Amino acid sequence: MTARINKAKCAGCGACMDICPVAAVHVEVVAIVNSRKCASCGLCSEICPQFAIKVGPKKART
Numbered sequence: 001m002t003a004r005i006n007k008a009k010c011a012g013c014g015a016c017m018d019i020c021p022v023a024a025v026h027v028e029v030v031a032i033v034n035s036r037k038c039a040s041c042g043l044c045s046e047i048c049p050q051f052a053i054k055v056g057p058k059k060a061r062t
């Protein structure tokens, strides 16, 4: 499992990067998740004001 960003929805606000307890997210233009670091806690998905993050299987790409 990993957090996955819907790049079309992401506004680049950085809220997910700020809340991630393992620093698995960084924001360039849109948020990018390091799936090797992601603990699948779901916090970023809950905080995202754009509903752009889902936590799910690594292989499924959005």
Ligand code: SF4
Residues within 6 Å of the ligand: 005, 009, 010, 011, 012, 013, 014, 015, 016, 017, 027, 030, 031, 047, 048, 049, 050, 051, 052, 053
């Ligand atoms: S919280 Fe949502 S909109 Fe903000 S940078 Fe993260 S994925 Fe993008």
Ligand code: SF4
Residues within 6 Å of the ligand: 002, 003, 019, 020, 021, 022, 023, 024, 025, 033, 037, 038, 039, 040, 041, 042, 043, 044, 045, 055
């Ligand atoms: S699911 Fe948790 S560990 Fe993974 S990127 Fe989001 S906040 Fe970080």
